[in-house]
Amino acid sequence: MRVADRLEVICLVDNVVDDLSSEPRQWVEHPRDWVRTKAFHRPHAEHGFSLLIRASKGSESHSVIFDAGSTETGVVENAKLLGVDLREVESLVLSHGHRDHWGGLLAVLRTIGRDKMPLILHPDVFLKRGRLRRGRVESYSLFPRMKSLRGAGAKTILKSTPHVLAGGMIWTTGEIPHRTDFERGHPSHRVFVKGKWRRDPWLRDDNALLANVKGKGLVVFSGCAHAGIVNTVLHAQTITGVKRVYGIMGGFHLAGRDFEPLISPTVKAIEQIKPGAVVPCHCTGWRGIHAFAAAMPQAFIQNSVGNRYTID
Secondary structure, eight states, X not given: OOOBSEEEEEEEEOSOOOOSSOOOOTTEEOXXXXXXXXXXXXXXXXXXXXEEEEEEETTEEEEEEEOOOSSSSHHHHXXXXXXXXXXXXXXXXXXXXXXXXXXXXXXXXXXXXXXXXXXXXXXGGGSEEEEXXXXXXXXXXXXXXHHHHHHTTEEEEEOSSOOEEGGGTEEEOOSOOOOSXXXXXXXXXXXXXXXXXXXXXXXXXXXXEEEEETTTEEEEEESSOTTOHHHHHHHHHHHHOOOOEEEEEXXXXXXXXXXXXXXXXXXXXXXXXXXXEEEEEGGGHHHHHHHHHHHOTTTBOOOOTTOEEEEO
């Protein structure tokens, strides 16, 4: 894996906007600190997730979008408010096939306006999915068909194994093996196969992004971490051979009755990894976020839509 000199991350979509609370770290900036538009307008929160990640080495720089939020307009409108030109993006990666991570995908592709734009997907994103609730399966929104993706300019790259992006400075994890004894997937998740709804707790398409920053170590980005955020970090260490973890950012999926019992063992396991920064977002939920803040006050960062993180 090529080591990046600099990593810049801009949060385009998350569940929370908070640009008023103080932040002691100089490398973490609220949008009021860095946005240079003529009149500042606060970006919008939604139940979803999206990051713009820029990796640089010397004069070489690459930009990737990881996930595309929940609504059709969220990523595009927030990018405008933040003064971000999406046409700089070289490739897009989806963490998995749930709508809160692909809702704005077609709009983002059209805004970029480039033919054969690389879009990295796991083949399972096209499956019909749902969840068991009160004795019946509620269907989720269907992922856009291949024809729609190509019509919006995408060149789809279907991968279940790690994929190299950004001149080798950003990787996808591919499918994440399950190593911990407490991260057991999504028990109510279902997939429609051969005319029947079947249990699908593992969501094989769940994958993450990672980079290795010079002098810092690995930075791991998860969408929802359905495979488990600890499993995700352990897999990142395994495939790269890099043991030092500097940052972990994204959804950790610790919200809800099925997942809140996992908060304590997850926090303890992440404490043992000793990252320099932990940024729980999106589906981590307030209980999980508060637990990380209490257990790891020196590493914890409260994310906000519009935050910019510069690691160099």
